[in-house]
Amino acid sequence: MTILNHILGFPRIGYKRELKIAQEMYWSKKISKSKLKKIGKKIRIKNLKIQKKMGLDFLSVGDFAWYDHVLTTSMMLGNIPKRFINSHNKINLDTLFYIARGVSCNQKSTYPSEMTKWFNTNYHYIVPEFHKDSNFKFSWKQLFEEIDEALLIGKNIKPILLGPMSYLWLGKTYEFTFNRFNLLDEILNIYKNILIQLKKKGIQWVQIDEPILSLDLSSEWKKKFIYSYNYLKCDVNILLTTYFGNVFHNLDIIQEIPIQGIHLDLVEGNYNILNLHKYFSKDLIISLGIINGKNIWKTDLLKYYTLIKKLLKHRNNIWIGSSCSLMHVPIDLDQEKRIKTELKILFSFAVQKCYELNLLKNSLNINNIDLLESWVLPLFTYNNINDNNHKNNNIKHQILNLNKNNYQRKSSYKDRYIKQKNKLNLPILPITTIGSLPQTKDLRDLRFKFKYGSINKKEYQKEIFKIIKYNIREQEKLDIDVLVHGEPERNDMVEYFGENLEGFLFTDYGWVQSYGSRCVKPPIIFSDISRIYPITLDWIKYAQSLTKKPVKGMLTGPVTILLWSFVREDISQQEIATQISLALKDEIYDLEKNGINIIQIDEPALREGLPLRDIDKEKYLSWAVNAFKLSVSDVKDTTQIHTHMCYCDFNDIIQAISNLDADVITIETARSNMEILDCFKNFRYPNSIGPGFYDIHSPNIPQEKDIIKLINQAMKIIPIQKLWINPDCGLKTRTWIEVNNSLKNLVSATKKIRENIS
Numbered sequence: 088m089t090i091l092n093h094i095l096g097f098p099r100i101g102y103k104r105e106l107k108i109a110q111e112m113y114w115s116k117k118i119s120k121s122k123l124k125k126i127g128k129k130i131r132i133k134n135l136k137i138q139k140k141m142g143l144d145f146l147s148v149g150d151f152a153w154y155d156h157v158l159t160t161s162m163m164l165g166n167i168p169k170r171f172i173n174s175h176n177k178i179n180l181d182t183l184f185y186i187a188r189g190v191s192c193n194q195k196s197t198y199p200s201e202m203t204k205w206f207n208t209n210y211h212y213i214v215p216e217f218h219k220d221s222n223f224k225f226s227w228k229q230l231f232e233e234i235d236e237a238l239l240i241g242k243n244i245k246p247i248l249l250g251p252m253s254y255l256w257l258g259k260t261y262e263f264t265f266n267r268f269n270l271l272d273e274i275l276n277i278y279k280n281i282l283i284q285l286k287k288k289g290i291q292w293v294q295i296d297e298p299i300l301s302l303d304l305s306s307e308w309k310k311k312f313i314y315s316y317n318y319l320k321c322d323v324n325i326l327l328t329t330y331f332g333n334v335f336h337n338l339d340i341i342q343e344i345p346i347q348g349i350h351l352d353l354v355e356g357n358y359n360i361l362n363l364h365k366y367f368s369k370d371l372i373i374s375l376g377i378i379n380g381k382n383i384w385k386t387d388l389l390k391y392y393t394l395i396k397k398l399l400k401h402r403n404n405i406w407i408g409s410s411c412s413l414m415h416v417p418i419d420l421d422q423e424k425r426i427k428t429e430l431k432i433l434f435s436f437a438v439q440k441c442y443e444l445n446l447l448k449n450s451l452n453i454n455n456i457d458l459l460e461s462w463v464l465p466l467f468t469y470n471n472i473n474d475n476n477h478k479n480n481n482i483k484h485q486i487l488n489l490n491k492n493n494y495q496r497k498s499s500y501k502d503r504y505i506k507q508k509n510k511l512n513l514p515i516l517p518i519t520t521i522g523s524l525p526q527t528k529d530l531r532d533l534r535f536k537f538k539y540g541s542i543n544k545k546e547y548q549k550e551i552f553k554i555i556k557y558n559i560r561e562q563e564k565l566d567i568d569v570l571v572h573g574e575p576e577r578n579d580m581v582e583y584f585g586e587n588l589e590g591f592l593f594t595d596y597g598w599v600q601s602y603g604s605r606c607v608k609p610p611i612i613f614s615d616i617s618r619i620y621p622i623t624l625d626w627i628k629y630a631q632s633l634t635k636k637p638v639k640g641m642l643t644g645p646v647t648i649l650l651w652s653f654v655r656e657d658i659s660q661q662e663i664a665t666q667i668s669l670a671l672k673d674e675i676y677d678l679e680k681n682g683i684n685i686i687q688i689d690e691p692a693l694r695e696g697l698p699l700r701d702i703d704k705e706k707y708l709s710w711a712v713n714a715f716k717l718s719v720s721d722v723k724d725t726t727q728i729h730t731h732m733c734y735c736d737f738n739d740i741i742q743a744i745s746n747l748d749a750d751v752i753t754i755e756t757a758r759s760n761m762e763i764l765d766c767f768k769n770f771r772y773p774n775s776i777g778p779g780f781y782d783i784h785s786p787n788i789p790q791e792k793d794i795i796k797l798i799n800q801a802m803k804i805i806p807i808q809k810l811w812i813n814p815d816c817g818l819k820t821r822t823w824i825e826v827n828n829s830l831k832n833l834v835s836a837t838k839k840i841r842e843n844i845s
């Protein structure tokens with residue numbers, strides 16, 4: 088019997104977000120390229136040493152990325168959008184950053200590649216661009232450098248590649264008449280070449296990620312899959328890794344392709360371990376993804392011990408691993424000081440997950456469960472306590488008593504529209520922003536001082552009020568119509584609500600990469616959720632007291648709070664979302680009672696919760712939409728509810744978005760060339776829309792004439808009475824100079840259009 092253990096990837100940001108800090112210093116020219124590279128290397132080495140120390144049988148290499156691993160793959164394949172190719176045809180680390188972030192020099196700016204969500208996670212990747220004349224060439228050999236580095240630490244290296252089929256699927260074609268499969272052969276050629284070179288380096292196993300196997304694939308994709316893997320066949324062993332869901336609807340492909348191992352995600356895939364051996368030939372390695380790469384609870388190793396023991400009767404060659412890459416969880420629980428010890432024993436971060444893999448492997452090898460039992464005991468005890476609390480809790484009964492009316496606003500959108508128009512008296516093409524305004528270092532320091540007690544609540548409030556006042560005055564100067572307080576009190580849109588609601592726990596260093604240098608620190612939902620005091624009221628009330636223009640109340644929606652937190656696993660996601668929604672309902676009631684007439688409830692995560700397969704989508708959308716509607720159903724007709732979502736792929740959920748029945752939705756479009764509008768051509772969206780006329784993700788300043796063009800484009804599709812003008816996301820990551828210049832252009836562009844109309 089052989090059991091080997093491995094992970095699908097380790098977090099790449101560093102224990103204290105060293106990569107983020109280094110990237111940002113490099114971008115602002117505070118450190119040199121060689122210094123940046125040194126820091127990256129240090130992180131990689133440390134990650135490898137952890138895997139080695141934790142007793143993993145393979146050291147995984149290739150999970151590091153300077154910005155994003157899909158972008159790394161584009162670099163590797165030499166798939167560089169033409170606009171970034173310089174006269175010497177040279178590509179380097181700067182090219183990579185330019186593609187991700189755009190470039191501005193000598194008045195000329197080059198727009199970055201699009202960015203979108205990585206399957207059903209909160210990670211974003213840079214979308215590869217495919218054209219008829221795209222050329223591929225093995226150009227970026229970072230992987231081989233990393234392998235050399237790793238070989239100094241251990242012998243059993245497992246390189247990780249994003250698979251060619253998933254790469255091809257994740258990209259975007261920019262010409263209608265062209266079929267992306269035309270590019271396949273060239274891409275495969277490079278992959279094959281890489282595999283051969285890996286073999287020469289003495290590599291035994293290569294992990295090839297094909298997460299698209301969790302999706303519904305057309306017969307053409309299936310055929311090409313088989314074709315591709317037959318093409319790639321060579322001496323090196325391929326572990327085909329699938330994750331984020333079950334892949335048995337694509338079993339025909341997996342059974343037919345020449346691979347040596349298959350990795351299955353047992354957490355999201357919901358397989359029956361005991362049957363697995365029936366589906367695969369005897370000599371195929373099955374790698375069981377049992378350690379949740381997306382959540383932070385300890386694994387019930389006892390359960391897996393028993394199941395794997397049974398599976399071992401049919402198979403003596405089994406690997407155990409993380410369900411997906413560990414990049415979606417924080418690095419090391421041992422860094423945490425804020426979580427009490429009695430709760431800490433419930434959790435497992437990336438390092439502890441490696442430890443779990445070793446513990447289980449050793450226990451299986453020596454046929455002894457003593458250590459496993461003591462590992463999972465706290466989890467069992469905790470679940471029992473939680474279960475008893477939950478049963479007696481008010482919230483449970485409140486949820487059971489909800490009925491259809493609790494999910495519906497009193498009047499139709501048409502009636503609300505007229506009432507809101509009379510009440511708010513806004514100009515045509517009203518201008519607003521998405522909520523946050525620039526967060527300076529001073530502001531972050533201020534929050535830090537308050538959090539760690541070096542200033543008191545009163546002093547803190549006074550300072551935040553000053554910032555809110557500044558924010559309001561700046562927006563008035565710019566002549567924006569619906570103002571925001573700017574969210575200075577928030578470090579993060581989910582963490583802030585978590586900190587002020589009952590039922591959440593916080594980490595000190597629980598960072599997870601969201602995109603590039605952006606990291607988020609998801610709170611942990613560990614018990615029932617409720618609101619004990621008003622959360623945003625004082626800030627918003629103060630902001631409104633400073634101006635005659637309407638100030639938008641700003642909340643994070645239930646689905647986003649749920650999906651951007653690490654959730655408990657003993658009750659359903661639907662139930663957690665409903666609990667959050669009821670808590671937000673109290674907040675919305677307080678805001679309205681205090682004269683706030685516009686309230687925005689952000690749901691940027693709504694789409695990422697969408698199950699990957701069509702058959703599962705409707706159920707999710709129905710409870711997710713209901714969670715949103717439950718929170719706003721009781722507001723007055725004159726209260727205008729906004730929502731905001733930031734992504735551009737709306738086609739498959741447009742009906743659900745419309746079902747939210749928000750009075751105004753603001754969405755991300757600027758970065759995708761207003762492509763989203765196509766979706767509204769085919770679907771008559773009944774309520775008002777702000778499609779996002781300025782891409783806040785890039786430091787580039789949008790020019791007035793370009794914005795005018797975009798607004799004109801939008802006006803062709805969205806009735807002018809229902810069109811709003813706004814940036815495509817919050818502005819907290821931008822500087823005031825960037826924001827002022829950009830918003831100035833946004834306002835002047837809008838005013839020019841308004842003049843033309845009248």
Ligand code: GLN
Nearest residue numbers: 521522523689691733817
């Ligand atoms: N209101 C939030 C902000 O402006 C929304 C952020 C988001 O969509 N991710 O920052």
Ligand code: ZN
Nearest residue numbers: 732733816817
């Ligand atoms: Zn957004």
